[in-house]
Amino acid sequence: MSSSYGIFSWNFCAICGGKLIEADDGQGLRPHCATCGRFYYSNPVPAACCFLTNPDGELLMVQRAIEPRKGMWTLPGGFVELGETTEEAALRELQEETGLVGRKATLLGVSTRPSRMSGGVIVLGYRVEEWEGELKADTDACDLGFFHRERRPPVAFEVHQELIALYDAIIHGVR
Numbered sequence: 742m743s744s745s746y747g748i749f750s751w752n753f754c755a756i757c758g759g760k761l762i763e764a765d766d767g768q769g770l771r772p773h774c775a776t777c778g779r780f781y782y783s784n785p786v787p788a789a790c791c792f793l794t795n796p797d798g799e800l801l802m803v804q805r806a807i808e809p810r811k812g813m814w815t816l817p818g819g820f821v822e823l824g825e826t827t828e829e830a831a832l833r834e835l836q837e838e839t840g841l842v843g844r845k846a847t848l849l850g851v852s853t854r855p856s857r858m859s860g861g862v863i864v865l866g867y868r869v870e871e872w873e874g875e876l877k878a879d880t881d882a883c884d885l886g887f888f889h890r891e892r893r894p895p896v897a898f899e900v901h902q903e904l905i906a907l908y909d910a911i912i913h914g915v916r
Contacts, residue, residue: 751781785853785861789831790818790901792849792908793841793869799887800908803838805897806883809857813897816904817882818864831867839885840877845870850907852900866904890915 752761754774761781764773772781793801802814817838821830832843846867856862878885888894890913896902909915 754779754781783860785856785863787821787827787830788819788862788864788900789821789827789834790816790864790866790904791831791835791843791846791869792816792866792904793835793843793872795887797887797889799889800893800905801839801841801885801887802893802896803878803882804884804886804894805881806878807881810897812883814894815897816866816901818901819881827865828867831865832869835869835872836874837880838878838882839874840879841872841874843869843872849911850904852903852907854898854900854903862900864898864900864904866908868908 751772753759754761754777756777756779757774759774759776761772761774763770764775764780766773766780773779774781791801795801801817803817804814805811817835818831819834821827825833828846831846835841835843846869849866849868851863851865853861853863876885890909896905
C-alpha cells in the first residue's frame with residue numbers, strides 16, 4: 742500500500758475479510774475491497790469540548806487521569822459517539838467528567854490537528870451558558886478547577902490551546 746494513506750494500516754476488509762488493494766475512487770488511490778466494492782478512508786475523528794465559566798469569569802478546566810497527557814489540563818470534552826450531535830457530546834462529556842449539567846451550548850469555534858491516536862481530530866468548542874450541579878472529578882478526570890486567564894495551567898492539546906486562544910480573543914479581546 743502507498744504511504745499516501747497516512748496512518749491507515751488495515752490490510753483486510755472489515756466487512757468480508759478480503760485483501761485490500763489500491764484502487765482509484767475517482768479522486769485518487771485508496772484502499773479498496775474488490776469483493777465488497779468498498780473504499781476505505783482515513784478520516785479525522787470528531788470531538789467536542791466545553792467552555793464554562795463561574796460567576797467570577799474563571800474558565801473550568803479538567804486535569805486528565807488517563808493517557809495521553811495524563812496529569813495535564815484540558816477543557817472538559819471528548820470524542821463524539823455515534824447517534825449524538827457534537828453539542829450533545831460536549832454536554833455529555835461535561836457531565837461525565839465534572840458532574841455538572843450544562844444547557845444552552847453555542848458553538849464557539851473549531852480546531853483541527855493531526856493526532857497520534859487517530860491520525861487527525863476535529864474539535865468543536867461550545868460555550869455553555871447555563872449549568873448546575875456540584876463539581877466532582879469523575880471518569881477520566883482526576884481534578885477540576887476554575888482558572889483566571891492569567892493563572893491557567895499549561896494545556897495538554899494543541900486543539901484546546903487554539904480554541905482557548907479563540908475564546909480569549911472573543912471574550913477578553915486578547916490575541
